[in-house]
Amino acid sequence: MPKTPVADLVAGPVAAGVPKKNPIIVADQVSRRFGGLTAVDVAHVEIPANAITALIGPNGAGKTTFFNLLTGFDQPNTGTWTFQGQDLARIPAYRVSRRGMVRTFQLTKALSLMTVMDNMLLGATHQPGENMFRALFRGGWAKREEAITEKAMSLLERFKLDTKRDDYAASLSGGQRKLLEMARALMSDPVLVMLDEPMAGVNPALTQSLLGHILDLKEQGMTVLFVEHDMHVVQEIADWVIVMAEGRVVAEGPPATVMSDPAVIDAYLGAHHDTDLGTLSGQLEIAKDMESDMVRRDLEEEAAEHGR
């Protein structure tokens, strides 16, 4: 899948907050404070439709909090945003997903104790317009269930998880869990897929396959917004990169431009004074550090969850 040319994405000079030709999300003055800490303070940002956008930034920059706000899992102190032109601020998460905006999570303990197939069927409850009671009253529940199961099977085949359908999600490897999260998200035919660190905890054998699946989403007409620490991944698949630091959007642009932007280098400087930040390889070194941190945390959490 070729990268989308910058000229097709932006409707102004490349800079933080630049308007997009075809924005799927437009956010204004979005802030979230935790006590005295301002975790998110985004003046204006637009996410381009039908493209893959990476949201990057040092640890604690506010990326996950911003994701949580956009998807209704957290409430802002101030701000408004639209999704496909519709006001979405303060709409609860389950309604957000019905409108076609889904996100992935690390699988929670409860979901780990369900089978792979049950996880998929759970994803279907977020179908746009889907409502169990409505389906029952229409008398088409059995048919509907059959169709949902078929859809789940075909997605599991696509993600090479079909042989695991009756296994508990807890028994999957870190990478397979990521695939399951993505497959589950697709059960609701989303317009926008938001992936929070899709590569964290994924071993190299599955990395290429995951990248391929993300590129496929774009090819199928979906928009992808993902948080990622691995700059190799960002370089490889992102059409556009948005950089957050201390809650703000400090830079935006195509991957190559952003990586050499002084504001981005400054944003990463705090924790890494010794690294040569003037070069891409220096930045990649930082990214690898951060990634291994994420991988370690992910593995520790997984081990703690399973009492291993």
Ligand SMILES: Nc1ncnc2c1ncn2[C@@H]1O[C@H](COP(=O)(O)OP(=O)(O)OP(=O)(O)O)[C@@H](O)[C@H]1O
């Ligand atoms: N529920 C919370 N209560 C208090 N502080 C929080 C809460 N959630 C996030 N924070 C703080 O808000 C800031 C932004 O955190 P956030 O997790 O959004 O950053 P991030 O960019 O996603 O970081 P990372 O790359 O490490 O995941 C951090 O200082 C964090 O400690």
